[in-house]
Amino acid sequence: MNLGFIGLGAMGSPIARSLLKAGHGVTVYNRTVGRAEELASHGARLAETVADACRFPVVMTMLADDEAVEAIALADGGIMEALPAAGIHVSLSTISTELSRRLTEAHAGKGQSFVSAPVFGRPDAAAAQRLVVVAAGPAAAIARVRGPLEAIGRKLFVIGEDPPAANTLKLAGNFLIVSMLETLGEAFALLRKSGIEPAQFMEIVNGNLIQSPIYENYGKIIAERRFEPAGFKLRLGLKDVRLLLSAAEERSVPMPLASLLRDHLLSAVAAGMGESDWSALAEAASRSAEL
Amino acid sequence: MNLGFIGLGAMGSPIARSLLKAGHGVTVYNRTVGRAEELASHGARLAETVADACRFPVVMTMLADDEAVEAIALADGGIMEALPAAGIHVSLSTISTELSRRLTEAHAGKGQSFVSAPVFGRPDAAAAQRLVVVAAGPAAAIARVRGPLEAIGRKLFVIGEDPPAANTLKLAGNFLIVSMLETLGEAFALLRKSGIEPAQFMEIVNGNLIQSPIYENYGKIIAERRFEPAGFKLRLGLKDVRLLLSAAEERSVPMPLASLLRDHLLSAVAAGMGESDWSALAEAASRSAEL
């Protein structure tokens, strides 16, 4: 399939490469040209403008946040204007449910379709085509983009026709992980002050009870305080928790644990750890215990 | 080995049976006689008093809380008085680090040894000899009780010579699980109000990312709101979180997430769910979202 691809950051680049490997014709656009040129060496065609990347029936976007998606999609000369009628915009970004809803309505107003398909996984998983993709959107549109979506990950879940639902699910999934970071942070602070090695604790409790590779991975990072280089930046984790709280507020759902996470992420940002791995959240507990 | 065993509740009974199966001579004592008689049918001898159960070099206790352990161990006619010099008291109960420390000192004062060996696992794991045992105490004492401790579970971890450390580790382990219950409770409240099935969420997020059998198990219980019968009673979960907060306060470690869990468990008790499974904690989030 010929499609446009916009956004060649740490996630977008390996995803675009996966599409190329799977035999799709990919025309890429990126604000900074260097990244696009690197993709060209893998077979991508280069678009000079957003509109150039929208001359196909499908355009995918993988951008940092609401502001970036809004600027690319809704501004003058953006996707909405350039995409053909009946075109499909597939958004892989982790964005707010509110923007997801606006995009759904705006595209529908132009006879286009919007598919929200956020992904679970870090850049290394993207490079290995190991992402988990959660998609929601009109059934017909999903049917048409199933090939590319399956090409970028190891599993595709289609959860319905309402695009914001995919964003909610993604935000709730991240919440499970960031809650775990806080839990480990507090537990380790107590263990350390009690003379017990976090690594030994993890061996016992995760090794025999929880048995989760995610716990094992983050347990090690936190125990060793190895927050650089960042797999996923703390300030982006804060953004996601903020989006989660907004989604919950729309539904009048209090999430006190999410509020606590937000406060601790904010404290970590104030302490200069915004660019560290989001597992540095665990340091908030250490700091307030004066470890 | 001949040993005494005190406390034949939901956990103590299957543990005593495991010891019998492994060929140990077990003399049991329980406040209510019926439970002891049932054990007799599996080969246990019956003690008529606490002191009767302490005529051996080793006595094990598995009791509900600090009050019960204190009454059996430190009161007149209790273990401390009845156990021979050089005897070993192995406490399997989840008790406070403070009581663990007092028992350590009190037994040492009588030339006896105290081994703290709390266990991870529910009654069904105890019956299947699948418990995970975490022990701390004097090396010589641990060496002598290693046989029985290995008999009751599938894994024994010896974490050092300071008995309260084992209690701290056990409380921190429970904290990981109860944090997860809160996380799922809040996430499910948002998902439900957004029209997304918790079961589908769990399939995606746990099935592909967290991959933990504990999440799977509790995720199901919470999604189906199946809090009866209780595997582990909520009011005992509240007790454990309270003990965790006390252990943390002794070390000047703030644990805001544990505080939040305590408040929600307390709210669940106020709502009459103290005897339900502790995963009913998740209902706090539903209730505050008016689900």
Place this chain on the structure above:
Amino acid sequence: MNLGFIGLGAMGSPIARSLLKAGHGVTVYNRTVGRAEELASHGARLAETVADACRFPVVMTMLADDEAVEAIALADGGIMEALPAAGIHVSLSTISTELSRRLTEAHAGKGQSFVSAPVFGRPDAAAAQRLVVVAAGPAAAIARVRGPLEAIGRKLFVIGEDPPAANTLKLAGNFLIVSMLETLGEAFALLRKSGIEPAQFMEIVNGNLIQSPIYENYGKIIAERRFEPAGFKLRLGLKDVRLLLSAAEERSVPMPLASLLRDHLLSAVAAGMGESDWSALAEAASRSAEL
């Protein structure tokens, strides 16, 4: 002074009347005409459009929230376009620091001035010219609007030249009050369950120690659960706490108490109390204690 006045809600109407009483020539605009006509009977002239109300060197706005202010000020045909160069826009609304900053810059870009002057006090205080006004903006602009600002309240504080500072101060002031509501809610829940009358508690503790008329007033409302009619609606209180958290996030300041307030306000909204007085926040504590 001749000035325009936009926004004749529960606060705007009495404020506009105060200006008329003080001898100012007031041209009013309101989306729903009825309110404007009522003001006309007190001597106001009627504007048919926003632009009509902006034909003066000064226009004041008193609107419900960011969305309303943005629509009136920044949209096509709005204040920004209609106000003469060198005109002054005085915003009395409780808005976000972020919008306050945008308005500051936008007006400056047109050679106009923006003064942020949020007020403390409920409608009855507005009617009695008893508001407390906190203003920030260019010194020359403040000097020109000092007369009208003094006319609408009993006290005017000028806190500097940076308009968003006035919004921050207003939000922080509201935070003091809503924190007090939470405190009273939790304290009363304990007292009631302990058989102690909240009224007696307030007589002792506020009457002799805290000695605050605000505590006395809200203590009575909460003790008597008299949340209708609303003096200040709970959903507006939630909005203000949200704005506070945003202002704090801009500065990387975690405010865990504000987060807790937000969650409880949200829970109150979920329980259908969004239109009640914001002191109904105190019911969250009663509900979680199953009172």
Place this chain on the structure above:
Amino acid sequence: MNLGFIGLGAMGSPIARSLLKAGHGVTVYNRTVGRAEELASHGARLAETVADACRFPVVMTMLADDEAVEAIALADGGIMEALPAAGIHVSLSTISTELSRRLTEAHAGKGQSFVSAPVFGRPDAAAAQRLVVVAAGPAAAIARVRGPLEAIGRKLFVIGEDPPAANTLKLAGNFLIVSMLETLGEAFALLRKSGIEPAQFMEIVNGNLIQSPIYENYGKIIAERRFEPAGFKLRLGLKDVRLLLSAAEERSVPMPLASLLRDHLLSAVAAGMGESDWSALAEAASRSAEL
């Protein structure tokens, strides 16, 4: 009236002097003799043992915490044993509702009466006979000790016949104040980072709205970060919040704000501020905002 008085700390000494000034015959006992001798110079007789101070129909105690009261009242040679039948023990200390209940029952078992009469006010208020006294206990006992209780403060409130109620009320009163410290701490952190002087904020918001001398006093201390010397030590504030949470747990009342306060007080203790004034709690907010 002739009475015994036990506990001559920062509060007990000025209270004992007030009793002497009012013409009562006071026999004092203190663990460290120096304090007692100083009282002797004001006319007190010295008791050499606790029992010596209990040879009167009434004994008053003003001690630091539960442990101290328990040791003096319930241990061998303590008040319980020494006080005559029909004697009255008046406890001015801030103790747990649980100990208050135990003392009530223990004294009743000996035909004695227990009156709980905690006080509001710092040492300077005690010296000036400006304390506020809240008493609960058997009506006949209160009638007999009314004179001395009125002598030590400016106001006496009798709130019923159940002694623990007085302790609950006292703890709830302290909760109002410590909540206010947290509120000011968070608000000031935001204001400072926004370039607004806390003192100016207090002038506007407390001066015109809240109008409380307590806010004024603590607002100044916190704004100036003047936490030495301590009027009331932070570690005692932590103790009181812990007692409040225990009292609330007995009644199944979640108090999330109290939990938050406990965590922040604990963090302040970890940071070495346990002996500072409890208003140093406000520093927790500054620290987590990296001010």
